[in-house]
Amino acid sequence: MAERFFCPTMTGTEAVLEGPEAHHLIHVMRARVGDRVNLFDGLGNEYLCEVEKIGKRNVTLRVLERCAIERELPFSLTVAAPLPKGDRQRMLVEKLTELGVTALVPLVTERTVVRPGKDVVNRLGRIVIEASKQCGRNRLMTITEPQAWESFLETIEPTAAKYLAHPRESAKREGLPSSEEGMPFGSEKLEQVPVFIAVGPEGGFTSAEVDAARSRGWHLLDLGPRIMRVETAAIALAALLGVGREIVRWS
Structure with a gap:
């Protein structure tokens, strides 16, 4: 470009x-x-x-x-995650911008390590501009003010599609849930409602934080047996829910 x-x-x-x-x-x-x-x-x-x-x-x-010229996803996609350390913040913002994410919410959870500074919105916003210039987006991904987990949960409308990355406690592992289990992959439903993804800090969400999300209709996603960093999990989920639905096969 x-x-x-x-x-x-x-x-x-x-x-x-x-x-x-x-x-x-x-x-x-x-x-x-x-x-x-x-x-x-x-x-x-x-x-x-x-x-x-x-x-x-x-x-x-x-x-x-x-x-x-619109190069956006056909639905609103918000990623909420604690900010990782150092240069990993740049990677997170760059890749979410490239993947078409609508908004990034810096989360503050019980186990959050990096506490966002006062200049976080402006600093990360500049990275959004740079990434948008490169990838061709004409709408900027929004960086919101940092939000505490409980406060963030209260802002999400009940009808939204809500997914929280959290490992299974048992050793038994299954494939992706079907649309009947709450994740409408491949269906038109996903394009009719805003989608929210939440990723916890390095130590994960606490049991109380998970329970608070489940009581509000959030679906839990297990990303596999390997431990991912915050930015890896956020990028993987954004790719799965966003770009994964845009891929076109050319023969």
Whole structure:
């Protein structure tokens, strides 16, 4: 995909790039007046633009064409998970953006290790922009304010499809549950309701946290006998529920 730039403040005929986006266009791409570039506004629109003026810290562009191009999943998909440590946060946000996740909720649970800082929304939001530029999404994945587990559970409507990653206590393992057991893989039902995925911290959800979810209609998913890190489990579930339904076979 061609180089893309994020511009949240678009008018009908003009766009102005500022901050990191302007710096990248001016100093990395070495733009010149008359060059054509692609912009997106994070709301579902792409723009073909022509550079009109280059300042020290901003670039003014003329809008030549606007296209409303959707590359989103056919349903809303929210992932709630405690943030992992260090660079693993970047991997989590990048991959969920690429997979089409609608929103990421940084969870605070009883066993959460990393407590989100005050700048978490802005910091992770910048990663969302960078990943969206690369993967072609025109709508930004939302990063919400951190939420405590109990508070998060109370915000979910009863009719939503809700899945919580939690290992089975017994050694007996089974395949994916059928639609009758609560997971409508391959059915049209999944596209008619918002879907929520919850992943616990490294130590897992406590029994009380699991019980609180089950009492509100959450279905438990066992991801196998191997212990996954937070970001691995979240990415795996997002791929299974999201991209897994978009794959098309070409003969």
